[in-house]
Amino acid sequence: MTGAEGLPSPPKVAAAPTELPVVHEPPVPFVEIETLRVKEFIPAAKEALGDLIAEQGQTKLIRPMFNWAGRNSLFPLHWGLACCAIEFAAGFGARWDAERFGVVPRSSPRQADLLIVNGTVTWKVAHKLITLYEQMPEPKWVIAMGNCATGGGPFRTAYSVVPGVDKLVPVDVYIAGCPPRPEAMLAGILRLEELIRERKE
Amino acid sequence: MQADDLARALAPKLGGNFLGAEPFAGTAGRVRFGRDGALDLFRTVRDDLGFAHLSMVGAIDWVDHREVFYVVWSDGAKQYALLSTDLPAADPHVESASAVWPSANWHEREAWELVGIEFDHHPDLRHLLTPDGYAFHPLLRSFRLHEPENLEVKSRHV
Numbered sequence: 050m051t052g053a054e055g056l057p058s059p060p061k062v063a064a065a066p067t068e069l070p071v072v073h074e075p076p077v078p079f080v081e082i083e084t085l086r087v088k089e090f091i092p093a094a095k096e097a098l099g100d101l102i103a104e105q106g107q108t109k110l111i112r113p114m115f116n117w118a119g120r121n122s123l124f125p126l127h128w129g130l131a132c133c134a135i136e137f138a139a140g141f142g143a144r145w146d147a148e149r150f151g152v153v154p155r156s157s158p159r160q161a162d163l164l165i166v167n168g169t170v171t172w173k174v175a176h177k178l179i180t181l182y183e184q185m186p187e188p189k190w191v192i193a194m195g196n197c198a199t200g201g202g203p204f205r206t207a208y209s210v211v212p213g214v215d216k217l218v219p220v221d222v223y224i225a226g227c228p229p230r231p232e233a234m235l236a237g238i239l240r241l242e243e244l245i246r247e248r249k250e
Numbered sequence: 251m252q253a254d255d256l257a258r259a260l261a262p263k264l265g266g267n268f269l270g271a272e273p274f275a276g277t278a279g280r281v282r283f284g285r286d287g288a289l290d291l292f293r294t295v296r297d298d299l300g301f302a303h304l305s306m307v308g309a310i311d312w313v314d315h316r317e318v319f320y321v322v323w324s325d326g327a328k329q330y331a332l333l334s335t336d337l338p339a340a341d342p343h344v345e346s347a348s349a350v351w352p353s354a355n356w357h358e359r360e361a362w363e364l365v366g367i368e369f370d371h372h373p374d375l376r377h378l379l380t381p382d383g384y385a386f387h388p389l390l391r392s393f394r395l396h397e398p399e400n401l402e403v404k405s406r407h408v
Contacts, residue, residue, distance in 0.1 A: 175381070205397070206396060208380075208393070208395070212401070213403075216401040216402070217404070219404045219405050220404075220405065221406075
């Protein structure tokens with residue numbers, strides 16, 4: 050392809066189309082569009098999700114998602130027992146504002162997944178604490194806030210005080226102090242969030 | 251109202267169960283009575299002397315005996331009065347004041363569970379501060395504080 054002067058001729062440029070190309074395909078008939086009603090969609094979605102889980106594995110997909118959602122929306126039960134409850138309340142006030150971690154106190158154990166035992170637990174109130182704990186839906190966590198809830202505190206030898214709330218319910222995080230400051234309560238909640246992040250089953 | 255007035259009013263009603271009335275600081279006086287005349291004393295003090303309000307019921311363990319005392323208040327005289335009785339430690343029971351002053355109900359429940367006083371004809375003698383089935387009377391002198399037993403720790407992290 051040489052020109053008159055021995056130079057390569059410029060490549061030919063296709064003329065700009067004057068109108069957009071139209072692909073003439075037959076229209077999809079309406080009856081062939083796959084529409085699913087809800088009662089059909091749910092089993093189909095379960096099947097697809099099941100395949101995904103089988104492919105990815107529960108530990109890689111579902112569990113981290115639940116852990117992420119759970120640790121960012123810890124709802125403690127709004128249940129004050131003693132002077133630690135004052136620090137608990139201050140922690141949700143304007144200065145410390147635990148709500149920025151997604152921690153919102155709930156008034157019903159049915160809506161809560163975190164039990165912060167803030168105060169002295171007496172034997173008289175022990176079975177009420179167990180009832181509240183059992184009313185909370187799974188998964189649920191317990192924080193023993195302050196020396197009284199941790200081990201009885203100064204009332205350890207008293208006739209009426211439970212020597213540590215871990216004799217009644219399983220405790221995940223202990224917070225020392227008499228009473229602990231709201232920063233300590235927030236540190237305990239963040240420590241619990243680390244525990245939830247590592248949660249496997 | 252003085253202790254002498256109390257004595258003049260109560261001695262004829264109670265007879266041998268009236269053991270004396272003595273001055274007591276801040277009150278009209280302190281009446282000592284035998285436990286058999288308890289109900290007569292309560293009715294007389296409330297109806298005849300005007301002590302319509304029972305302020306508190308308390309109990310003390312004096313080791314060799316136990317004392318139950320009642321603090322009553324008169325709105326007319328603007329005065330308190332103390333009524334006290336001594337009970338043997340082996341058999342500490344006294345008639346309940348709930349029939350005369352209904353406010354005695356919870357005070358007597360507390361005295362029963364903490365000091366072990368038995369109140370006869372009490373309408374509802376249940377535990378108030380300690381859990382149901384609690385086997386001790388912790389405000390007795392013979393009750394010792396102790397390090398708690400080794401209870402099982404419930405944990406899901408071990």
